[in-house]
Amino acid sequence: MLYYPTYFECYPRKLMTLTFIIQNDEVLLGMKNRGMGKGKWNGFGGKKEPNESIFDAAKREVKEECGLDAISMKKIGFIDFEYVGSNEILEGHIYLCDKFKGHIVESDEMAPIKWFKINQFPLDNMWVDHKLWFPMVLKQIPFKAHFKYLDDDTIVDSTIKLLRIFKKTKEIWVNVIVKKDNKILISNNLEESKIFKRHQYVKKGESLENAALSYLKSNYEITTEEVPKIAVINVELTDNYSIPSIIQEIHMFVMDVSKLKKFTQSNDYRWTNINNAQFFADKKFLSTLCKMKPFKAYFLMDNDDVLCSKYYNN
Numbered sequence: 001m002l003y004y005p006t007y008f009e010c011y012p013r014k015l016m017t018l019t020f021i022i023q024n025d026e027v028l029l030g031m032k033n034r035g036m037g038k039g040k041w042n043g044f045g046g047k048k049e050p051n052e053s054i055f056d057a058a059k060r061e062v063k064e065e066c067g068l069d070a071i072s073m074k075k076i077g078f079i080d081f082e083y084v085g086s087n088e089i090l091e092g093h094i095y096l097c098d099k100f101k102g103h104i105v106e107s108d109e110m111a112p113i114k115w116f117k118i119n120q121f122p123l124d125n126m127w128v129d130h131k132l133w134f135p136m137v138l139k140q141i142p143f144k145a146h147f148k149y150l151d152d153d154t155i156v157d158s159t160i161k162l163l164r165i166f167k168k169t170k171e172i173w174v175n176v177i178v179k180k181d182n183k184i185l186i187s188n189n190l191e192e193s194k195i196f197k198r199h200q201y202v203k204k205g206e207s208l209e210n211a212a213l214s215y216l217k218s219n220y221e222i223t224t225e226e227v228p229k230i231a232v233i234n235v236e237l238t239d240n241y242s243i244p245s246i247i248q249e250i251h252m253f254v255m256d257v258s259k260l261k262k263f264t265q266s267n268d269y270r271w272t273n274i275n276n277a278q279f280f281a282d283k284k285f286l287s288t289l290c291k292m293k294p295f296k297a298y299f300l301m302d303n304d305d306v307l308c309s310k311y312y313n314n
């Protein structure tokens with residue numbers, strides 16, 4: 001299970017709203033001219049007033065910041081923002097608005113206000129957390145997240161949990177990495193070189209070790225009867241947000257061929273330095289795996305992008 005930090009739950013909380021107005025494949029963003037996030041594009045929102053519900057606060061902030069009257073608003077996520085050294089939590093309530101009326105009015109606080117195509121977001125000029133959770137807003141997947149900031153541009157820890165009401169089922173897979181010193185063998189075929197697309201399904205009744213060995217032998221010319229298991233990874237894919245939703249439990253084995261007497265490399269593969277290999281989850285994954293010390297990890301993936309990764313010692 002994904003660990004969600006609870007130590008700060010007793011911290012005082014400041015409640016805030018953040019609403020994204022969506023129409024067709026465009027999102028309305030405003031440039032913030034004062035307060036938190038000055039100089040960044042963002043949705044519309046702000047602090048909840050006393051004696052106001054969070055929903056009313058979200059509607060009021062939309063009206064104040066862009067002039068529109070929100071007609072249909074849906075709560076899509078909760079984000080706890082924390083800054084290193086501060087023991088106050090900014091509790092963000094994230095809304096999606098897909099029905100509104102009125103005209104866009106720029107304000108001192110927000111100008112200019114522009115529609116952006118979903119695939120042309122000004123990501124370099126937005127809060128860095130945005131790209132980690134916005135896929136969930138677009139896919140309408142309810143989520144809960146925690147981001148710990150060192151300063152306004154640096155996140156030092158992040159957790160994202162998809163809030164599902166449906167049961168999650170697990171598929172068991174194995175994958176084997178062949179390594180020599182700090183290099184690994186990767187396929188010359190771009191699609192096949194993507195590690196999270198190239199596992200072997202474990203058949204009912206088959207042991208993980210046997211599945212790993214048969215995977216190894218079917219992909220490489222190798223004589224060994226033993227391959228060590230290094231990690232268990234739970235991969236959750238946002239594209240699998242359906243009923244029932246599937247978690248891939250991937251058992252990662254690593255074969256160090258520098259100690260083998262016989263290993264013949266085929267032309268379909270090439271050696272790549274672990275620091276240069278692409279498509280291997282996040283930057284930490286391969287180097288952690290090649291240290292050969294057992295660990296567990298969790299990845300939340302949106303296509304090839306890792307939205308959240310967590311590592312745990314075994």
Ligand SMILES: COc1nc(N)nc2c1ncn2[C@H]1C[C@H](O)[C@@H](COP(=O)(O)OP(=O)(O)OP(=O)(O)O)O1
Pocket residue numbers: 016017018019034035036037042043044045046047048081090092127129130149
């Ligand atoms: C820390 O990371 C943040 N990330 C993102 N994506 N958005 C953030 C972050 N911190 C704050 N925000 C958003 C949440 C709210 O929508 C606004 C808060 O803005 P502000 O502090 O200016 O709130 P107002 O109530 O409008 O302020 P005043 O009325 O006091 O000017 O930023």
